Amino acid sequence: MKRQIIDKIEQYDTIIIHRHIRPDPDAYGSQFGLKALIQDNYPDKKVYAVGTHDECLSYLGCPDTVSDEEYKGALVIVTDTANTGRIDDDRYSRGDFLIKIDHHPNDDAYGDLLWVNTGSSSCSEMIYELYEEGREYKNWKLSENGAKFLFAGIVGDTGRFLYPSTTTRTFEIAGQLINYPFDRNAIFNGMYEMDSNLLKLQGYVYQNFVMDENGAAYIKLPKELLEEFGVTVSETSSLVGSLSNIKGVRAWIMFVEEPNEIRVRLRSKGPVVNQLAKKYNGGGHPLAAGATVHSWEEAEQVIADLQQLCKEYR
Template identity: 70%
Template sequence: MKRQIIDKIEQYDTIIIHRHVRPDPDAYGSQIGLKKLLEINYPNKSIFAVGMHDHTLDFLASPDEIEDEVFQNALVIVTDTANTDRIDDSRYSKGAFLIKIDHHPNDDAYGDLLWVDTNASSCSEMIYELFMEGSEYKNWQLSDAAARLLFAGIVGDTGRFLYPSASVKTFEIAGQLIRNNFDRNEVFNGLYEKDPNLLQLQGYMYQNFDMDDNGAAYIKLSKEILQKFQVTPSDTSLLVGSLSNIKGVKAWVILVEETDQIRVRLRSKGPIINELAKRYHGGGHPLASGATAFSWEEADRVIEDLKEICRNYK
């Protein structure tokens, strides 16, 4: 499969790379890391990474802005995105050929060519595997810029290698990546340093979360609370792991009110939660998922469903 992807990359002069909406470090790491990887090995190709920029990822990179006509006769690659509803920039379908590279469950098998590995810790890990294949097959090189982005993506999606998804292979790949010349401290600072107002919101979360006897924890962050702490909904992505440190917690949900919907951030230490996310317009990994509620009443149903999952978890 990896060689088929490399063959397709070699066939096209224009390559456009997409990822999911509401990007996280692995979305940028895999998408823009792939762009940097291809740029050094194919300097004569036009390679773009598209999608809405999230300012919390300024320290990593920024995507490109391109006109519609660039998609004509282009190869389109989508990384780290389980289903078409979550692809950032709907123009992904306007290219000549579509490749999906992902590590989420393959519930939406879109694309002309698919490489899905649910055992991979991150999509950035998969892009490194693609590089390894390319180095053997086509003598690919890995730039420092690409290594930095792939490392950040792996660190982000494994929670600094704390999550069960971090395998022996994950650590081996991370060890190879840090042979390149980039500042790991700068990466870690960008991933985990928080503005004072965000830390104050985190303090509010610790003081106001609820948890039932079965280890289901939750917190509601209304627009009024976000305004009080001068935090945007996207900023709260940096706090998604906050409730993981609570003794006895099995799974948790952070509910963040936006203009016209409530963002549902689900995480777990054991109970499977991605099926719950699918019921509420979302999806993701078994232990890390996202969804959407369109009222606080619907958000309350998410909480009750999470409580039931934790209650039945053995």
């Protein structure tokens, strides 16, 4: 499969890389890392990374602006995106050939060529494995810039190697990547430093979360509260792991209200939550998933479902 992807990359002069909406470090890491990898080895090709920019990820870079004309005869690659409904920029279907590279459950087998590995810690880890295959097959090189992106993506999706998705293979790849002289502190600072207003909101989370006797916890962040603290919806993503530090918590939800919907961020220390997420227009990994509801009444049903899930968990 990896050699088929490499052959397709060699075949096309224009390559456009997409990823999922509401990007996280692995979305940017795999997307920008793949772009750098292709440019490192095929400098004459036009390679673009597209999608709506998230200012919280500016420490990694910014996506490219691409005209509709560029899609004609182009190879399109989508990284880190389980289903078509979550692909950022619906022009992904306008290219000549579509490749899916992903590590989420393959519930939506889109694309002309698919490489899905649910055992991988991150899509960035998969892009490194593509580089390894290319090194053997076509003498590929990986630049310091490409290594930086892939390392950031792996760190982001493993929670600094704390999540169960972290494997021996993950550590092996991370060990190879830190041989490159990029600034790891700059990545960690960009990923984990918080402004004072965000830290104050974190204090609110600790003071106001609710947890039942079975370890199901939740916190609601309505838009009025975000305005009070001066925090954007995207900035709250850095707080979703806060409740993991609470003794007795098995699984938790962070509800974040947007103008027309409520974002549902699900995390777990054991109970599988991605099936619950699918019930509410979402999906993801077994222990980390996301969904969307459209009222606080519907949010109460999500809470009830999580409480039942934790009650039944053994």
